[in-house]
Amino acid sequence: MRAVVLVGGFGTRLRPLTQSVPKPMLPIGHRPMIARLVDRLARGGVTEVVLALGFRPEPFIEAFPDGRCGEVELTYAVEPEPLDTAGAIRFAADAAGIDDTFVVANGDVMTDLDVAALVAAHRGFGAEATLHLIGVDDPSAFGVVDLSEDGRISAFVEKPTPGTEPSNLINAGTYVFEPSVLDRIVPGAKVSVERDTFQHLVGDGTLYGMATDDYWIDAGRPELYRAANLDLLSDARRFDRCEAVSPSATVAPDATVRNSIIGDHVVVAAGATVVDSVLLPHARIGGRAVVERSLVMGVVGADARLTDSMVGADGIVDDGSVAVGMAIPEPS
Ligand code: GTP
Numbered sequence: 001m002r003a004v005v006l007v008g009g010f011g012t013r014l015r016p017l018t019q020s021v022p023k024p025m026l027p028i029g030h031r032p033m034i035a036r037l038v039d040r041l042a043r044g045g046v047t048e049v050v051l052a053l054g055f056r057p058e059p060f061i062e063a064f065p066d067g068r069c070g071e072v073e074l075t076y077a078v079e080p081e082p083l084d085t086a087g088a089i090r091f092a093a094d095a096a097g098i099d100d101t102f103v104v105a106n107g108d109v110m111t112d113l114d115v116a117a118l119v120a121a122h123r124g125f126g127a128e129a130t131l132h133l134i135g136v137d138d139p140s141a142f143g144v145v146d147l148s149e150d151g152r153i154s155a156f157v158e159k160p161t162p163g164t165e166p167s168n169l170i171n172a173g174t175y176v177f178e179p180s181v182l183d184r185i186v187p188g189a190k191v192s193v194e195r196d197t198f199q200h201l202v203g204d205g206t207l208y209g210m211a212t213d214d215y216w217i218d219a220g221r222p223e224l225y226r227a228a229n230l231d232l233l234s235d236a237r238r239f240d241r242c243e244a245v246s247p248s249a250t251v252a253p254d255a256t257v258r259n260s261i262i263g264d265h266v267v268v269a270a271g272a273t274v275v276d277s278v279l280l281p282h283a284r285i286g287g288r289a290v291v292e293r294s295l296v297m298g299v300v301g302a303d304a305r306l307t308d309s310m311v312g313a314d315g316i317v318d319d320g321s322v323a324v325g326m327a328i329p330e331p332s
Contacts, residue, residue: 001045001048001119002048003041005024005051006106006107007107014220014310016311020313021313022060023220024037024060025060027281028110028225030261033219034051035070037105039069041105042070044115047072048074048096050095051107052079054081055082057078077092083190085192086191086197089182094187101122101123101177102179103177105173106174106218109172112214112238115174117210118176118210125152125208127151127176128178128181128201128206130175130208131171131175131198131208134216135211139167140160140162143157143158143170144160144168144169146166153202153207154202156207181201184200215231232261244260246263246264246281249262249279250268252268252271252287256274258274258275260276263278266279266281269302270288271287271288272288273289282313283297283311289301289306289317290304293307293308294309294311296310296315297315301317301319301321302319309325312328315329
């Protein structure tokens with residue numbers, strides 16, 4: 001089975017990290033987010049993935065130079081301009097010549113969903129499209145559905161006003177589509193799958209949903225990107241775990257590291273403390289610095305204190321300074 005994976009967004013919420021690395025290439029537990037996603041699709045029977053890219057394909061091509069990620073064949077569809085989610089699916093599917101049932105996945109979703117079960121449910125429903133659904137406490141920031149007993153979706157409301165949500169079941173960002181869905185998307189046009197295509201499918205009664213209680217995180221938000229990493233240190237995930245400290249990192253013997261991921265080639269100097277944080281490849285933490293609940297790609301100076309913050313590749317936290325709730329450098 002083939003899958004289209006949407007990886008062309010700007011990743012604005014994860015700036016400044018995404019100013020040097022596209023969001024799907026950011027590591028989760030020392031591996032690019034996209035590699036973990038492709039592994040999951042492969043476990044569910046996907047053998048070929050088409051990456052729907054809006055811009056800058058180079059980092060992906062460099063990361064997977066032989067066009068494979070594990071056993072999965074990767075192809076690239078680069079849009080001339082960002083076409084939004086449905087436009088991107090149509091563009092990528094046309095480029096790959098998709099003419100059979102296929103899977104679609106948002107590139108920033110980390111989940112333990114069994115994709116084969118979603119495909120089986122889709123076939124059982126006789127659906128034109130089937131969405132993976134997850135129940136959440138506050139659904140208002142997501143696409144929320146009204147789900148009938150027989151699995152049919154009778155309403156899909158994108159980001160409803162709080163208090164007006166039809167249920168607590170949200171679009172979890174993995175779909176199974178029949179090729180007929182593609183005919184509903186004008187080629188080359190900027191179209192949203194959530195605001196446009198799903199509405200037409202609901203109108204025709206051909207959109208279905210399968211709710212599960214699998215692990216699920218939208219890793220496109222800073223606090224959830226951090227959680228998606230740290231969850232690999234616990235038993236939160238069904239298949240995935242990782243080591244806290246990369247073998248290529250250098251951590252001073254008297255530094256304290258608690259519930260944190262220390263990435264490739266990171267240096268943590270003497271007396272530093274790193275708690276509930278993710279240090280991305282090549283980050284440098286100075287002597288006696290304290291880093292809490294933060295994401296760091298750049299440099300944290302000696303004796304600095306960084307809390308609830310993000311430091312991009314060019315970011316420098318000056319020696320002895322204090323930063324709370326900051327993005328460094330401030331995204332332009
Ligand atoms: P933010 O800017 O932080 O909202 O992130 P984003 O740009 O990734 O947007 P969002 O998380 O809403 O997008 C959902 C998924 O669709 C992500 O996997 C994006 O990479 C992808 N995506 C969004 N817009 C486009 C587009 O125009 N083209 C392609 N190919 N993918 C897109």
